[in-house]
Amino acid sequence: MTDNSNLDELVKQNQEALDAHTREHVQWHFNPETGSPYWLEKAKSFDFDPLTDVNCFEDLNKFPLFEDDELRGGPVDRWIPKALRGKPTYVFETGGTTGIPKSRVVIDDFRIDYENFSDTLPDESFPKGANWLMLGPSGPRRLRLAVEHLAQYRGGISFCVDLDPRWVVKLIKKGKIDEVKEYSAHVIDQAMAILGAGHEIKCMFTTPKLLEALAMRLMDEGSSIEEAGIKGIFCGGTEFTQQWYRFAREELLGENVYITPTYGNTLMGLACGRPFDPADNYKITYYAPQPRAVIRVVDFDDHTKVVGYGETGRVKLFTMTKELFIPGFLERDEGEREVPHIKYPWDGVSGVRPFHEIAASTTVGVY
Amino acid sequence: MLEIPVLRWGKPYESFDQQEVVHFETGEPLAKVHQANAGLVKMDMRKAQRARDLLREIPISKLLEICKKAADLYMTAELPLGNGTQTPEEFCRIQSASTGMPEWMCAGNMKKVAFVLENMESILDALTRGLPLDILTKGYGKEERGVMMSYQAHSPVLGLVLPSNSPGVHTLWMPILPMQIGLVLKPGSSEPWTPYRMTEAFCQAGIPRECISVYPGPHDVGSTVTELCGRVMLFGGQQTIDKYKGNPNVQAHGPGFSKILIGDDVVDQWEDHLDLLVDSIYQNGGRSCINASGVWASRHTEAIADAIAKRIGPVGPTSMTDPEAPLAAFTMTGAAKAMNGQIEEGLKESGVTEVTAKYRDGERLIELERCDYLRPTIVHCANTDATLANTEYMFPMASVVQCEQKDMLKKIGPTLVCTAITKDEAWSQQLLDATQIDRLNIGPIKTNALNWLQPHEGNIVEFLFRARAFQNESPAAH
Numbered sequence: 063m064t065d066n067s068n069l070d071e072l073v074k075q076n077q078e079a080l081d082a083h084t085r086e087h088v089q090w091h092f093n094p095e096t097g098s099p100y101w102l103e104k105a106k107s108f109d110f111d112p113l114t115d116v117n118c119f120e121d122l123n124k125f126p127l128f129e130d131d132e133l134r135g136g137p138v139d140r141w142i143p144k145a146l147r148g149k150p151t152y153v154f155e156t157g158g159t160t161g162i163p164k165s166r167v168v169i170d171d172f173r174i175d176y177e178n179f180s181d182t183l184p185d186e187s188f189p190k191g192a193n194w195l196m197l198g199p200s201g202p203r204r205l206r207l208a209v210e211h212l213a214q215y216r217g218g219i220s221f222c223v224d225l226d227p228r229w230v231v232k233l234i235k236k237g238k239i240d241e242v243k244e245y246s247a248h249v250i251d252q253a254m255a256i257l258g259a260g261h262e263i264k265c266m267f268t269t270p271k272l273l274e275a276l277a278m279r280l281m282d283e284g285s286s287i288e289e290a291g292i293k294g295i296f297c298g299g300t301e302f303t304q305q306w307y308r309f310a311r312e313e314l315l316g317e318n319v320y321i322t323p324t325y326g327n328t329l330m331g332l333a334c335g336r337p338f339d340p341a342d343n344y345k346i347t348y349y350a351p352q353p354r355a356v357i358r359v360v361d362f363d364d365h366t367k368v369v370g371y372g373e374t375g376r377v378k379l380f381t382m383t384k385e386l387f388i389p390g391f392l393e394r395d396e397g398e399r400e401v402p403h404i405k406y407p408w409d410g411v412s413g414v415r416p417f418h419e420i421a422a423s424t425t426v427g428v429y
Numbered sequence: 430m431l432e433i434p435v436l437r438w439g440k441p442y443e444s445f446d447q448q449e450v451v452h453f454e455t456g457e458p459l460a461k462v463h464q465a466n467a468g469l470v471k472m473d474m475r476k477a478q479r480a481r482d483l484l485r486e487i488p489i490s491k492l493l494e495i496c497k498k499a500a501d502l503y504m505t506a507e508l509p510l511g512n513g514t515q516t517p518e519e520f521c522r523i524q525s526a527s528t529g530m531p532e533w534m535c536a537g538n539m540k541k542v543a544f545v546l547e548n549m550e551s552i553l554d555a556l557t558r559g560l561p562l563d564i565l566t567k568g569y570g571k572e573e574r575g576v577m578m579s580y581q582a583h584s585p586v587l588g589l590v591l592p593s594n595s596p597g598v599h600t601l602w603m604p605i606l607p608m609q610i611g612l613v614l615k616p617g618s619s620e621p622w623t624p625y626r627m628t629e630a631f632c633q634a635g636i637p638r639e640c641i642s643v644y645p646g647p648h649d650v651g652s653t654v655t656e657l658c659g660r661v662m663l664f665g666g667q668q669t670i671d672k673y674k675g676n677p678n679v680q681a682h683g684p685g686f687s688k689i690l691i692g693d694d695v696v697d698q699w700e701d702h703l704d705l706l707v708d709s710i711y712q713n714g715g716r717s718c719i720n721a722s723g724v725w726a727s728r729h730t731e732a733i734a735d736a737i738a739k740r741i742g743p744v745g746p747t748s749m750t751d752p753e754a755p756l757a758a759f760t761m762t763g764a765a766k767a768m769n770g771q772i773e774e775g776l777k778e779s780g781v782t783e784v785t786a787k788y789r790d791g792e793r794l795i796e797l798e799r800c801d802y803l804r805p806t807i808v809h810c811a812n813t814d815a816t817l818a819n820t821e822y823m824f825p826m827a828s829v830v831q832c833e834q835k836d837m838l839k840k841i842g843p844t845l846v847c848t849a850i851t852k853d854e855a856w857s858q859q860l861l862d863a864t865q866i867d868r869l870n871i872g873p874i875k876t877n878a879l880n881w882l883q884p885h886e887g888n889i890v891e892f893l894f895r896a897r898a899f900q901n902e903s904p905a906a907h
Contacts, residue, residue, distance in 0.1 A: 237672055239652070239656075243656070274467075274468050274471065278471055278472075278475075281475065282475075303445075303446065303466070304445045304446075305444050305445040305446045305464070305466050306466055306468065308445060309466055309468045309469060309472075310468075313468070313469075313472055314468065314472075343445070344445065
């Protein structure tokens with residue numbers, strides 16, 4: 063049973079740390095010597111001065127809502143803080159099924175995010191030194207490099223199989239379901255080849271749909287994820303429901319394979335799942351990697367108002383790293399606000415699903 | 430409240446995902462239906478062969494008796510449903526409340542299902558063209574005339590992706606179990622009632638529970654059933670039908686575009702057939718694919734349209750409990766409004782006139798707080814090119830189309846049921862040769878008058894079994 067006796071104190075300490083982190087990063091991003099051209103220019107349109115008027119996390123509500131369309135198109139170096147110019151820079155993309163994709167420039171954030179995430183993984187299920195299989199979208203996405211770094215950070219090597227979700231969405235929209243199946247089989251063929259090639263792979267990143275397809279293929283061939291040598295899976299990238307989590311643990315994987323749900327994106331990094339507790343009935347609760355990123359569950363009509371614990375609202379994201387400042391962005395998801403956990407003493411979010419007003423027009427979970 | 434679990438080869442499974450079925454008029458929750466996820470279906474389909482193996486252990490003659498018993502249970506018994514039970518009256522009431530079909534039509538559909546089950550022996554005899562049924566079990570055998578026959582099942586189970594609003598179509602899958610093929614049912618979100626009640630009736634009558642799965646769920650559950658079952662019957666709109674065109678594994682049921690063609694030899698006596706025209710368009714709320722959506726003739730079309738319109742134009746909605754309620758409600762938000770808009774667009778075309786308007790007090794579209802109605806509509810089309818000359822909507826709506834007899838077969842397009850009222854032998858032969866017509870009635874027969882000893886939209890036996898060559902002894906020298 064979790065010891066929650068000092069949870070209140072931890073929550074208080076973390077709030078103070080978050081306020082301090084907020085002050086530090088606002089000073090960094092709005093200082094003419096260190097800030098990015100985008101934010102320095104944008105600040106001219108504000109009716110407040112971030113350098114003097116933002117002193118705690120709550121003060122971020124003074125900023126207008128960040129519109130992610132701002133991330134479409136170039137020049138992308140307008141996002142790079144002056145103090146970081148000249149460092150080797152990556153650009154990662156999100157979406158991009160239609161029109162110009164949203165881009166984010168990154169220098170070291172993905173490594174830091176995944177090193178922090180690594181500390182949350184149990185070593186018995188993700189043995190140090192073990193090799194990894196990264197089965198999911200790579201291309202312009204951050205996942206391949208991030209998972210590869212995670213494997214390396216833990217002393218292993220990552221083997222990668224790519225999947226291009228943009229192509230899958232195009233096929234689905236054209237009704238070419240047979241081609242989707244062929245492509246999926248092609249992806250799983252490659253995973254099977256790597257798993258069967260003696261690389262001593264024990265850990266895996268994949269998405270729910272790909273994990274399902276891989277596990278079923280292994281079963282069809284008289285094997286299983288466990289018999290293939292996999293001990294730990296971190297799974298995310300697409301919608302991960304409570305029912306699917308139960309199905310995965312009870313039927314797909316068996317009790318000896320550890321699976322942890324994650325929720326992440328190019329702007330936030332990686333939110334961790336609350337550790338599995340049978341009493342939770344497979345409820346999935348995510349906690350953002352505070353203070354580098356913060357999740358708030360806000361009222362559908364007023365994004366500055368946090369809903370009560372257990373209540374439903376839209377997911378609002380804040381990112382504050384030296385490389386990126388996002389003072390409040392409404393995600394395309396909704397969920398329920400959850401109480402802090404001893405391991406993550408700040409607000410969480412559960413039941414994450416596509417925001418009901420845009421869900422009908424979105425092709426979700428294609429991979 | 431009723432809670433209805435997923436059935437995985439007969440075993441109840443309570444899911445974390447549930448969907449409420451609500452009363453279409455009041456919004457009152459009627460039941461919570463547990464939702465499967467695609468992974469469950471994929472996992473279970475690995476055991477599909479077991480369903481057929483178990484069914485093959487029961488002689489078909491015994492299965493035919495089970496069908497009769499199931500018919501009786503379905504019609505008369507209080508059967509378990511999830512955490513509750515359901516009488517036949519409760520079944521009709523709840524089905525009406527979620528689908529918008531008047532209760533008396535729901536009761537009528539129950540009778541159709543029961544009729545098929547009670548007469549299954551004759552139906553199978555007709556559909557198999559008199560094949561000794563143990564050939565389906567064993568895979569081969571000799572007919573009475575001494576010829577070796579072999580039939581191979583394409584799939585151990587039939588997947589069904591069922592509709593939400595047409596309880597009558599459930600008759601189509603009744604012959605599956607007695608042919609020793611398992612059932613994988615994906616009910617429509619508003620009509621889980623028939624699949625569950627039939628499953629319970631079959632199982633209480635003697636079908637092993639491991640032979641039937643019922644997977645209520647979101648869209649991807651339906652697509653997984655379609656993907657993994659070797660043979661699938663599904664229901665949808667024209668877009669769905671087009672999607673599966675040419676896929677031999679899928680029998681897609683959609684709009685019927687059923688029509689009545691009146692031959693030149695009888696068209697001057699069209700009034701003799703007015704009842705037939707009205708009933709074909711209007712019965713069962715005009716909701717069936719076998720309801721006529723077109724009446725084609727070379728002359729008198731304006732008078733024909735007017736006479737039909739005079740009969741059904743004044744009709745409007747009444748209570749669902751009215752034993753003569755003529756119309757079903759549209760329970761899906763916006764559906765009726767969209768159809769009405771399409772009809773109004775069609776009426777703007779040259780030569781297209783609505784005839785019912787003058788017999789109707791008010792608008793065609795009746796919008797209520799939680800449901801809508803479309804009142805009967807008869808349109809006259811002076812030419813065959815009009816959009817409304819060949820459309821179909823799920824309410825009593827038909828176009829009376831003026832067309833020369835010699836052009837009809839070139840113009841009618843795909844037609845599920847064609848009633849040709851004629852004694853013209855030469856034209857009858859052309860009708861018999863017309864491959865765009867599925868079910869052909871020659872003579873004054875309503876389009877919706879079904880003979881269950883005839884195949885409906887393709888022969889289910891031919892869909893499920895492949896006739897093939899088989900020898901277990903060397904053939905005679907020749």
